[in-house]
Amino acid sequence: MSQSCLDCARRSDRVFCDLEPDALQEFDGIKSFQTYPRGSVLFREGETAHSVFLVCQGRVRLTVCSESGRRMTLRIVPAGEVLGLSAALSGGRYEVTAEVMEAVETAEIPRKELLQFLREHREVCMQVVNQLSEDLHVAYDRVRAVGLTRMRHTPMHGAAH
Amino acid sequence: MLSPYGLDIIESCLTCKMRAERLFCDLPTAALQSFESIKYATAYPKGAVLFVEGQAPRGIFVLCKGRIKLSICASDGKTLILKIAEPGEVLGLSAAVSGKAYELTAETIDPCQVNFVKREDFLRFLKEHSDACFKVAEQLSEKYNVACHEVRSLGLSHSAAEKLAKLLIEWSSKNGESLKQEPRLKLSLTHEEIAQMIGTSRETVTRLFADLKKRQILQAKGSTLVIRNKAALRTLATTG
Numbered sequence: 001m002s003q004s005c006l007d008c009a010r011r012s013d014r015v016f017c018d019l020e021p022d023a024l025q026e027f028d029g030i031k032s033f034q035t036y037p038r039g040s041v042l043f044r045e046g047e048t049a050h051s052v053f054l055v056c057q058g059r060v061r062l063t064v065c066s067e068s069g070r071r072m073t074l075r076i077v078p079a080g081e082v083l084g085l086s087a088a089l090s091g092g093r094y095e096v097t098a099e100v101m102e103a104v105e106t107a108e109i110p111r112k113e114l115l116q117f118l119r120e121h122r123e124v125c126m127q128v129v130n131q132l133s134e135d136l137h138v139a140y141d142r143v144r145a146v147g148l149t150r151m152r153h154t155p156m157h158g159a160a161h
Numbered sequence: 162m163l164s165p166y167g168l169d170i171i172e173s174c175l176t177c178k179m180r181a182e183r184l185f186c187d188l189p190t191a192a193l194q195s196f197e198s199i200k201y202a203t204a205y206p207k208g209a210v211l212f213v214e215g216q217a218p219r220g221i222f223v224l225c226k227g228r229i230k231l232s233i234c235a236s237d238g239k240t241l242i243l244k245i246a247e248p249g250e251v252l253g254l255s256a257a258v259s260g261k262a263y264e265l266t267a268e269t270i271d272p273c274q275v276n277f278v279k280r281e282d283f284l285r286f287l288k289e290h291s292d293a294c295f296k297v298a299e300q301l302s303e304k305y306n307v308a309c310h311e312v313r314s315l316g317l318s319h320s321a322a323e324k325l326a327k328l329l330i331e332w333s334s335k336n337g338e339s340l341k342q343e344p345r346l347k348l349s350l351t352h353e354e355i356a357q358m359i360g361t362s363r364e365t366v367t368r369l370f371a372d373l374k375k376r377q378i379l380q381a382k383g384s385t386l387v388i389r390n391k392a393a394l395r396t397l398a399t400t401g
Contacts, residue, residue, distance in 0.1 A: 065317070072312070072316045133256075147233070
């Protein structure tokens with residue numbers, strides 16, 4: 001795959017990447033192209049959100065972790081999606097851990113540059129809102145699956161300890 | 162204007178005194194004027210349902226006053242409360258943006274004032290006002306954070322005791338209470354509703370409260386709870 005967004009053949013299929021020429025040019029200037037082998041961690045839950053990662057190729061697993069170290073998969077993210085968006089926008093910490101399942105190619109954008117970019121290109125801001133809405137739908141589905149399945153298995157009495 | 166539910170209705174966003182404190186509402190003048198022209202100020206009594214999970218999205222609801230319970234439901238009728246929304250929060254956002262059905266049910270737990278905006282008007286408003294678009298992105302991020310927190314709590318907590326302890330610590334962390342030796346919190350939900358927040362039965366919640374009181378970790382003074390032993394509650398929250 002091309003390291004430049006400008007001549008990327010897959011761009012038109014990807015919701016986030018299908019940008020207007022001037023926005024694309026600028027996006028290409030602020031992103032850094034990276035490859036990561038299977039098993040690498042793009043970011044960990046609890047770390048201050050420093051960047052977002054656009055997955056150009058490969059798949060990434062998002063997990064959440066309990067204090068005691070138990071881990072649960074939230075979802076598997078395919079190419080074309082942006083990771084770490086909500087944490088970067090709210091200026092908080094990553095809510096999940098992103099681990100590479102299949103070697104990935106990513107476009108990494110530091111948080112500050114992303115915020116500046118979004119201020120200058122309002123049409124992209126709408127794309128971000130769209131992606132966040134999709135992420136939220138998936139997260140709610142997960143809450144439904146996890147929360148209500150467990151409830152059904154919780155006995156009515158004496159389930160506390 | 163004083164409505165039948167005892168609410169002092171704020172008719173115009175332009176003169177709303179609470180605007181500056183509210184995450185979504187603190188918009189630049191041009192955006193605020195545009196929002197004012199597309200919103201409908203409405204009042205609801207306690208127990209009113211704004212939208213139901215599975216319904217096609219009509220629009221968004223900005224909560225001005227009161228509190229709203231957001232829940233999801235299983236086909237057998239079991240309910241899980243995801244969050245109690247506070248004033249300033251925009252409800253129905255992701256459904257309105259994506260065009261997919263509402264994922265949650267929103268029901269008022271106090272008399273509420275809500276500003277409703279039709280979906281088409283809202284989407285056009287977002288395209289025209291990047292500042293508002295930014296605020297929406299922030300709200301969605303916040304909601305995502307809450308959803309991840311909920312998945313973690315429901316999926317990875319060992320016991321109902323652990324989940325209840327976490328919930329009480331979270332509630333007591335508001336208004337700087339957690340800094341006090343014995344933080345206080347006002348219990349505004351029923352045991353049934355607390356059970357629905359942590360995915361357990363009402364009986365379990367009642368028994369856990371009795372147990373916490375017996376162990377002198379909690380003390381009840383009317384509807385106010387006093388956390389007598391913060392350390393014990395924290396231990397419970399991490400180990401169950």
